[in-house]
Amino acid sequence: MDVRSRNHVTVTGRAGAPVVMLAHGFGCDQNLWRLVVPTLERDFTVVLFDHVGSGSSQLSAWSRERHGSLDGYVDDVLELCRELALGPVTFVGHSVSAMMGVLAAAREPDAFSGLVLLAPSPCFVDDPATGYRGGFSAEDIDELLESLDANYLGWSGAMAPVIMGNAGRPELAEELTNSFCRTDPAIARVFARVTFLSDNRADLTAVRVPTLVAQCSLDAIAPPEVGAYVHAQIPGSELLTLNATGHCPQLAAPEETAAAIAAFAGTAR
Amino acid sequence: MPGTGDPDSLDPREGRAPQEDRTQFSALLEDSAEDLYEHAPCGYLSTLLDGQIAKINTTLLDWLGYERGDLVGRKHFSDLLTVGGRLYHETHFAPLLRMQGEISGIALELKAADGSRLPVMITSTVRTGSDGQPLLVRTTVFDARDRRAYETELLRARQEADLERDRLKLLNTTLQKTLLPPALANVPGLDVSAHYHIASVDEVGGDFYDLFPLAAGTWGLFLGDVCGKGAGAAAVTSLARYTLRAASVYDPDPAAVLANLNTVLNHEYTGTDPRFCTVVFGVLTPDPDLGGFQITLASGGHPPALLMRADGTADYLPTPGGQLIGVLPDAHIATTTVRLAPGDTLLLHTDGLTEAHTIAGGADRYGDDAFLDFARSLAPTTASATVGAVRDLLDTFGTGVDDDTAVLAVHVPRPTGEEQQ
Numbered sequence: 115m116d117v118r119s120r121n122h123v124t125v126t127g128r129a130g131a132p133v134v135m136l137a138h139g140f141g142c143d144q145n146l147w148r149l150v151v152p153t154l155e156r157d158f159t160v161v162l163f164d165h166v167g168s169g170s171s172q173l174s175a176w177s178r179e180r181h182g183s184l185d186g187y188v189d190d191v192l193e194l195c196r197e198l199a200l201g202p203v204t205f206v207g208h209s210v211s212a213m214m215g216v217l218a219a220a221r222e223p224d225a226f227s228g229l230v231l232l233a234p235s236p237c238f239v240d241d242p243a244t245g246y247r248g249g250f251s252a253e254d255i256d257e258l259l260e261s262l263d264a265n266y267l268g269w270s271g272a273m274a275p276v277i278m279g280n281a282g283r284p285e286l287a288e289e290l291t292n293s294f295c296r297t298d299p300a301i302a303r304v305f306a307r308v309t310f311l312s313d314n315r316a317d318l319t320a321v322r323v324p325t326l327v328a329q330c331s332l333d334a335i336a337p338p339e340v341g342a343y344v345h346a347q348i349p350g351s352e353l354l355t356l357n358a359t360g361h362c363p364q365l366a367a368p369e370e371t372a373a374a375i376a377a378f379a380g381t382a383r
Numbered sequence: 384m385p386g387t388g389d390p391d392s393l394d395p396r397e398g399r400a401p402q403e404d405r406t407q408f409s410a411l412l413e414d415s416a417e418d419l420y421e422h423a424p425c426g427y428l429s430t431l432l433d434g435q436i437a438k439i440n441t442t443l444l445d446w447l448g449y450e451r452g453d454l455v456g457r458k459h460f461s462d463l464l465t466v467g468g469r470l471y472h473e474t475h476f477a478p479l480l481r482m483q484g485e486i487s488g489i490a491l492e493l494k495a496a497d498g499s500r501l502p503v504m505i506t507s508t509v510r511t512g513s514d515g516q517p518l519l520v521r522t523t524v525f526d527a528r529d530r531r532a533y534e535t536e537l538l539r540a541r542q543e544a545d546l547e548r549d550r551l552k553l554l555n556t557t558l559q560k561t562l563l564p565p566a567l568a569n570v571p572g573l574d575v576s577a578h579y580h581i582a583s584v585d586e587v588g589g590d591f592y593d594l595f596p597l598a599a600g601t602w603g604l605f606l607g608d609v610c611g612k613g614a615g616a617a618a619v620t621s622l623a624r625y626t627l628r629a630a631s632v633y634d635p636d637p638a639a640v641l642a643n644l645n646t647v648l649n650h651e652y653t654g655t656d657p658r659f660c661t662v663v664f665g666v667l668t669p670d671p672d673l674g675g676f677q678i679t680l681a682s683g684g685h686p687p688a689l690l691m692r693a694d695g696t697a698d699y700l701p702t703p704g705g706q707l708i709g710v711l712p713d714a715h716i717a718t719t720t721v722r723l724a725p726g727d728t729l730l731l732h733t734d735g736l737t738e739a740h741t742i743a744g745g746a747d748r749y750g751d752d753a754f755l756d757f758a759r760s761l762a763p764t765t766a767s768a769t770v771g772a773v774r775d776l777l778d779t780f781g782t783g784v785d786d787d788t789a790v791l792a793v794h795v796p797r798p799t800g801e802e803q804q
Contacts, residue, residue, distance in 0.1 A: 141474030145482065209474075250466060257467020261491070263538055310470070332433055334461045335473045359433035361473040365481040366432070 117197045121163040121190060122170040125198070127155030132227070133200045134379050135161040137191065139209025139233075140309040143169025146208065149368030154376060159200060165211075166190055167301040176301055184210075184312050188217045195225045202227035204379040209233055209335070209361065210309040213317070216348075220320035228324040230375055233361050234344050235336040237313040246315065249337050255310045262302050318347035325351040326378040328371070332359040352378070426503070426524030432517055434459040443524055448496035460522070465492045465500065476507075480520065484509045490527065490534070502531035552584045559587050562620045567594050570602055572669060573676065574796050576766040580777050580788040582735065588787025589616035589660070590733045591624055600669055603631045603640075606731040606791045607662030607685065607708075619658045622651065627664060637664045637681030638716045641708060645683070645716075648709030659709030661685035663702075663731055667793070670722065675795045678729065679720045683708035686734050689755070691762035691769070693726025693797070699755060700729075726763050728794040735788030736773065743782040766794035 117123075124144065127134075134154055136147045144162040154160050164171040165187060180186035191214055195203060204227050207215035212234030219226045238248045239255070325348050329341030338355065345353035354374055358367035420427060426443030430436055436454045444451060447463070454463075461469045468491045480486045487506035495501055507522040559581060567575050577592055589609030597603045605627050609619045623644060630643035641664055652658040661684040667676045680688055682702035691697040705717035723729055737754050741747045761772055769792040777784055 139474070142478050146478060148482070250470075254466035254470070257465050258470040259467070261465075261467045261471035332459075334459075334469050360477055362478045362481065365478055 117190070117193050120166060120172050120175045121194060122172075123194065123198070124162040125159065125200075126151065126162070127158050127160040129159060131157060131159050132379060133161060133203040134158045134375060135163075135191075135195075135203040135205050137163070137205065137207045137211035137214060138165065138168070139207075139211050140305055143171075145169070146362065147364055150364045150372040150375065153369065153372035157376060158204075158379060161194075161198065161200070161203065163194060165305075167298065167305060173298060173301070178304060181301075182304055182308065184214055184217060184308060184314070187211075187214050187308075188221065191215075191218045192222055192225065195222075204228040204230060204375075206230040206232060206375055206379075207234070208364065209235070210312075212344075213312065213314045216314060216317055216321055219323045220317055223322050226323045228326070228378060229321065230326045230328060230378055231344060232328050232363065232371070233330055233333055233336045233341075234327060235340045236315045236318055236344060236347075238310045238335070239313070241313075246343070247337075248340060249335070250310065252311070255306070258306055258310065259303055262299060262306060315343075315347070318344060319349065321348045321351070324378075324381075326354060326374070327351055328354045328356055328363070328374050330356050330358045330360060330363050330366075333361050335361040425526075428460065428522040428524060430460045430520045430522065432519065434461055434520075436460060437519060446495070446501055446524075446526065447493060453496070460520075463493045465494060468492050476505075480507055480509060481517075484511075484517075490531070493524070502527045504530065548585075555584060555587050556581070558617055562587075562591050562617060562624065564593050564595075568596060568602070570594070570667070570793075572795065573602075573667070574766040574794040575792065576770040576794075577789070577791040578770045578774055580735065580774070580784060582784050582787050583612075586612040587614065587617045588612055588735075589620055590735065590787045590789035591620045592731070592789050592791045593624060593628070594791065594793075595628060597631060597635050597666065601635065602667040603628075603635065603664070604667065604731075604791065604793070605662055605664040606733065606789055607660050608733040608735075608789075609660040610658065612787075615658070619648070619652075619660065622647065623660055623662070627662070631664075631666075635666050637666055637679050638718050640664050641681050641683045641716045642714070645708045645711075645714045649712055652709065657710065659707045661734075662708055663688060665731075667723075673722070673724070674798070675725050675727065676723045677720065678723055678793075679718060681705070681716050681718045683714060683716050686732060686737065686751070689730040689732070689758045690721060690723075691728040691730065691758050691764055693724060693763045695759075695762050697755065697758040697762040699751075723793070723795045725795050725797045728762070728764050728766060728769055728792055730758065730769055730773075731791045732773075733787070733789045735784060735786035736777070736790065738786060739777070739780045739788070740783035740785065741780060743780070745783065749780070764794070765796070766792040769794070 138144055138146045143164045147162055151160055167173060167176040167181060202225060205215040212231035213236060215229045215231065219229055235248060237246065238250045239252055240247050327341055327345045329336060329338060341353065345351050356363050356367060356370055358370055360366045363371045421441040423440060423442055426446060427440040428443060429438040436458050439454055461472055464472055476486060476489055485508040489505045491505055492500045492502050504525045504527045505522055507520050509517045510519050510521055512518045563579055567577055575594060581588060589612060592606040594602065594604040607623060609616045609623065626644045626647045627640060630640045641662060648658060663680055663682045663685040665678050665680040667678050670677050680702060682705040684705050684707040687699040687701050689697060690700055700719055700721055702717035702719050704715055706714040708714055737749050737751050739749045741749055761769060770790055773790050777788060
């Protein structure tokens, strides 16, 4: 299978410039990067893609075996790097994708010139044994799955006419109606488990590529102490706390986020 | 207007004095915007962009059991959500709201002050300033307790239906497997390969094949297609398989074997429920002098076999005049005999392949001519390479293959040293 269409890859920006690869997290798709791309594409080759099972990826490529753990997604990312053959990339991973970047860089460091971990969390679930606080309990995750189920009814069909995009930005309308934040409920359930039940704390120390940990000021999903933990565990990493609030700085504060990515990717060559 | 200015005249439609209407209207007009907001039949909530609660109406405060001072300026919207709801909110709802400026019909649960949960439906819009920059988020909250109970029931029914569907798939797949040999027999001096393509997992298909030993070093093989699908077709398939196997033990003459099956189907399915099939039955006899095999094929209305020769040519082996098995009491069965020389490959198929739509949903079907060209491009080949190529071909059609497809290939390898791989 062609991995470009499998992951609905978009390559934009300056050809031949350093490469920035943007990986979306659980819940949405590459549209999440829409507001930072215009800034980044001035100085970089920008690679966007949808994880298998999200957005406009090929759902037929999704399998419970492969995508039942982060490793399957890491395989996908490394295959993308090989297939695109653009040389080492600065991988920007949002939320769960940050840990995909950590695992991918540990496995094939030469494929990466740097990592930007945007609102990362190596483990969402609290671990009383070590005193680690991720912010959630396993029961909380079950509640999320219930929320997904409850909203699936609303999302299918009845929801579509409402997701119309806003009148001021009509270019968003069509695309969003079809894909943005809409996932097959069966796939979303598995991805939710992969996202919120993975524990990659032990993998952080294996990272040997330049790393920027960029966290938000007020993030209900990845609180500041988690960002600090990631920074402490990755040797030589840089920690940046954005003014942006919430879990999606690329939407809440696109200029600030794009500037942070650009500044880091511009030096990590 | 009739009746205006005359307090005694009655409005013929209402039977009431207009003066009374006016009094009621003015009572309505006294419903100030402030009161409408505070005591609306839905909850109102305004939040800053970071989610901090800036304004909330009395209705929602009453539902949740909070005082205004508990929430305004002190709590964020996500603090009112269950933890699971908060995750959902942050990963789906908030990004979508940011991107689109509005979102509606989101199911969430709010936590009341006493710890109880209130199922709600939420609609939010982003209010922007004159410069287009987002200022705050306005949210309406509807009590969704009844609706949620209804949805939970729908969800349960859907999950049950999904489970049943999985069970049905499993049952069909299992049944399908029992109608095919678990593995093809190992015939000395012959390379054999087969493939069964299931077009629909919801119904058992009616294609079948087998390859098995007969007396004195000879081998029987057949491939057929029962009309229809589902349990009824599966019963005929099962009957056809065992009849063919048993009949060939008594008299291995291919035409006699098919005549036998024809009689059995005629006896079994009479009257209003005729069942019939197309079959090709062959007997393979090794040729000790020239090497290879001789094969005699009998066909009852089945698509002709394809012979791909060692010299790279390929042709159908027509068996004209063979009639459907199970329709007429005395069906005509056509036979042909051919030698399979070293390097030759014989391919049997069902019409699911040639009648496949080349593009899913399209009108064009693959057809016999295209299939012959396909065989010519393969020859000379082997059994496993042929079946592999057919599988790839079926893959390119995708869901355009709307009927089950069976293929069975036999190939006589060249003597060792000459083998072409």
